Amino acid sequence: MAAVTATPDAGTVERTDTDEVVQLEPPWITLVWDDPVNLMSYVTFVFTDYFHYSRSKAQRLMMQVHNEGRAVVATGSREEMERDVQAMHSYGLWATLQKSDA
Numbered sequence: 001m002a003a004v005t006a007t008p009d010a011g012t013v014e015r016t017d018t019d020e021v022v023q024l025e026p027p028w029i030t031l032v033w034d035d036p037v038n039l040m041s042y043v044t045f046v047f048t049d050y051f052h053y054s055r056s057k058a059q060r061l062m063m064q065v066h067n068e069g070r071a072v073v074a075t076g077s078r079e080e081m082e083r084d085v086q087a088m089h090s091y092g093l094w095a096t097l098q099k100s101d102a
Contacts, residue, residue, distance in 0.1 A: 026100050028081040030074040033094040034065050046091045047073065050084075075100060 032043070040062055047058035051073065064071035073095075074084050081097040088095035 025078075026102065027075045028078045028097050029072045029100045030081045030084040030088070031070050031096050031098065032061075032065050032073050032088055033096070034069045035094045038093060040066060043093065046088070046093060050087050050091065 043062045043065060044055070044058045047053045047061055048055060051058075053061070061071045061073055073088075074081060076084075078097070085095045085097050
């Protein structure tokens with residue numbers, strides 16, 4: 001990777017090469033799991049209330065939880081996903097976080 005620095009008063013351009021490679025951490029995901037307690041309508045409500053998802057997106061995610069046993073409901077930094085998992089727990093939902101495979 002090369003950095004270019006221009007000095008306007010001297011009219012020269014200095015180029016420096018660096019071997020620095022920036023690796024971004026893979027994103028984390030929040031998973032909500034199916035449980036035998038919460039109604040599907042309540043899970044939809046939680047997704048719209050907390051994540052501010054549209055009703056159709058919340059229902060699609062709720063059906064994924066219901067049919068597949070889990071759904072990825074959010075992606076972001078570890079700190080953000082920890083906050084989201086805690087919020088899901090405060091609503092009474094089963095939720096975990098993990099590193100994304102992507």
